[in-house]
Amino acid sequence: MTEAERIITTPDGETTGGAAQSAPGDPGPSATASGAGTADLAAKRRRRVLVLTGVAAFAYLLDLLSKIWVVTSLENHAPVSVFGHYLRLDAIRNAGAAFGLGQGMTIVFTLIAAGVIVVIARLSRRLYSVPWAIALGLLLGGAFGNLTDRVFRAPGGFQGRVVDFIAPAHFAVFNLADSAITCGGVLIVLLSFRGIDPDGTRHRD
Template sequence: MNDEGTRTVTDDHRAPAGRRRVALLLAVAALAYLIDLGSKLLVVARLEGRAPVGVIGDWLELRVLRNPGAAFGMGEAMTVVFTLIAVGVVVVVARLARKLHSGPWAVALGLLLGGALGNLTDRLLRAPGGLRGAVVDFIAVRGFSVMNLADWAISVGGFLIVVLAFLGRELDGSGRRDGGEESAAPPAGETA
């Protein structure tokens, strides 16, 4: 809208693109969530209580671990805090979606949302229940951590957010051109 309250050509062009980007965000989030949920159900049913399964020797194994804390087993006494952080991530992504006109940002935020919802589901529904449920982790990388697919989605989404911010890409699809000036148009070959 311009100062007189009428729509400009740019506003008309951006509104439908924004809706498409929100749909992309939701599709990526749903896919990440469903893959995480399905993988957790499968490994709990088939692997829990059994010996680790080597994928790449002992360097990469499938080993079920119930984690009440955060990554690397930290903060086991702070399960409620991690639950509230996950809720906060969901709320922030929902608010950011209103400004979303960028495909790359939609993918990054979708991965973040799907991963947060995957771990939030565990926190709410797995034993001991309430806000204190333990997250099912099962991808064990020797000398690193035991994670799940939600953790990987959060990590990749976070990495993409850092890259997009470093490149000066905005949620609205604009970005910085050489010399630091703002550009409302996306780079050549990419749609807003």
């Protein structure tokens, strides 16, 4: 068969070897697939960051509204019993960390809370896991909640006292921000034990 015959009998877009040729300047199939995969990953990360932001906003607003209610309706009043002596609502001002720990180190915990927020912001750049997004959102919302108290409440100067009001029997008094931080931390520990990383991959020790 002559060269002319081979050209005539070959289907459009194919060479005699059966391989497709790309037009000059046109990306090949692998390049197109790679670009689509990158776009999908970017979209997935944006969705996970949206989950993180939504959870953080919900936790923060719930904590903020509960503290506003406590300051206006519960502070300077007798404790309110919820389940007898097992659980009461008792407003106090806490100069320490969560659950009343570290009294007198308010400025240190303020800096730690700010550092936690920065770390979470950096982790969000490679966040592809929904459970991790929820866990980090809880941490972020709780950190912002208590940080708001430390910045804006008396005595000021990043040494404001945090409003606590949930008082179980034989336990420290805490607030909803502390609860969000604790739940986020527990979820992170569980994810780590299962080998799930923030980017959605699994690892084995």
